[in-house]
Amino acid sequence: MKTLLLASLVLLPTIHANASLNVARDLATANIENTQGERQNAYLFPGFVKGMVHFRNGTKRTALLNYHRLGGQMQFLNPPADTLLFTGKYLIDYIEVEERRFVLTDEHSDMEVIGTAGRVMLAARVQPEPAGNKLSHSGQHFSALEGNAAHALMVSNQGGNFQWENNASGHRWKLKTSYFLIDQNRVAHPATRRAFMAVYARNRRQLTHYLRENRIDFGNADDLQKLLGFCNDLTAL
Template sequence: MKQLTFYLFLVLPLLGNAQNVSNEMKVKNGSDITKTLPYSERFRYSSFLDGKVFFRNGRVVDAKLNYSLAHGEIQFLDAKNDTLILNDKNFMDRIAIAADTFYYYQHHGHVRKVAGYSQVMLAEKQILGTNGTERYAAYNQYSSTTAISTYSSFVNGAGQPQELEGSNKILLKKRFVYFFLDKNRDIYLATKGNLLKVFPRHKKALNEYLKTNNVEFFDPKEIVQTLEFASSL
């Protein structure tokens, strides 16, 4: 690994997805998880797969790609089999790995398309989160300035890892965060308020739906059902 980037995001709740139920991982305070965690816990796919990087100017590049949970981004293998982070991400339109499509957003990293509708796409981001007791509401503050927890480890502007604060052992768990991508491909955290922003002409019907259905915006099945209803209006 040429460069360590250790992003542990704000604590998320235990989600309905089966992948969130397992794979609790203990790491030493301030450790380099790219060395201490097994490969299967650090990447989405079991190996680097053939993929394509589509640039906005029409250029297409083939590469061996995988999604790194530690970085929150797609990585590639170079000719020396070194694992590297992609450059020029802001010039890329999308990335295809197997049947999956990823989009890049500054401050969010790469998100994976889950479902597509006429006015919106649902995307997810798989991360490593601390296994704390904070409620999901805390993650509503997710933004470019609050994405990194005050008790997490990350690389600073000088490229130096910052040590974790608190206990000697940190318990990590795989988590998922969900986003709406609108027609212009602008990104919104999946919340009630942002749902109404994406479907501004159907606020009344959606508010009625949300009153009747207690939608949990961290449950992908409930989000999909809500988007299917919204798209039918």
């Protein structure tokens, strides 16, 4: 694993790699499960596929991309087939892979956009948590800024870079999905009643009435998408 530093984005983004890190080869087959107990691959896509990185200065470039669900991180391959992580994420507007959109954040890892309402977005982030006896996982830690956990590796964040260590403990992990509301200023908030009230403060009265009349589960994607659609209709009036 290497870290990618995006340093110059004038015409065509200039890419630099630093902090070379070793990663176990079996990371993609880590023992993780979904909520139904079904085996899941650590990567979202079967392999690295061609996607587009859109930068905030209006430029864009293609890359071989994949989303690593255990780390909550978008990764890509450079010509020598090194696996790279993005840094300088504030320079990136969004990433498109197979008609799916992703936004990159330093505070909450990287996440997939599952709904839009003008400049406001609803995004989903997955992270692993212990499956089974959580006590057996004591002393293990996988961090992508927010304490993710992994089977094959332990990871810590040192000065903005990731350090990977081997941890072949054989423990099982399951994926948990969290949702975020990304406001007009590209600030990500955990998707809660309070967040919606803050982002749509001008429509607080109508929003309060909607939430009173509709039982919204803020951990359910369908409910959040319906709520975002209602908010979008409010701002369109």
